[in-house]
Amino acid sequence: MESTIQGNLAHIKGRIQEACLKAHRNRDEVRLLLATKTVDAERVQQVLDLGENLIGENKVQELKEKCPIYKDPIPEVHFIGHLQSNKIKEVIKWADCIESIDRLSLAEKLNNRLEFEQKKIDVFIQVNTSYEESKFGVAPEKAIDLIRSVSNLKNLNIKGLMTIGLFSAEPEKVRKCFQLLKKIQSEANALKIPGVSLNELSMGMSGDLEIAIEEGATIVRVGTAIFGQRIYPDSYYWNEGKPVTEA
């Protein structure tokens, strides 16, 4: 069991290394985020013990169950799932960064709570670059407006953008999603909005991390290729039925 995880991790690191070489990028420009949904804390700890230090969770419930268990040095924790505003109080107890800001109402509520607690947090704006109904994320055309609005909320530090690429066997379609995220990053940075310097692009997963690295990813989020197949379908994490439209 352990050796499988160790082997998987080595394999993924090899793929990242290879992709960086091919894209003429420095290996240290790309961080590996362990996407740990459904993986129990003991198995995550095995990978942390091998020197990894960045994890991402999709559900607040899993955050609060697993985070207290991790040993020193405790990992940096990103929240990468759909965030409902009634979970804000919990999420900011555990997460160092929220990658899934996709609407102003959520950002404002988060900012209010942080103001109350006299805290700040790093955030990414999640963009729905594949235009799939089933995925969360702000529409690409509305991303700049959202970035501008979020930049006015002083307890949120916007660090970058996040996306989930199209699931497709056609790499060029997947690549378009990542190129679009990069384009939004460049446009936003060119506007020189006070307080906004988007340095991070969180994109690429087990199946498409090479393409994402070629297109400029600074964080790749990998689950299956390290921990194995999950029992729950991703739709359980990614749309939750998706009737949750908040005002």
Ligand SMILES: *Cc1c(COP(=O)(O)O)cnc(C)c1O
């Ligand atoms: C599950 C998940 C990942 C990792 O996906 P794998 O295909 O298992 O590597 C990345 N990002 C998000 C937002 C996820 O929910």
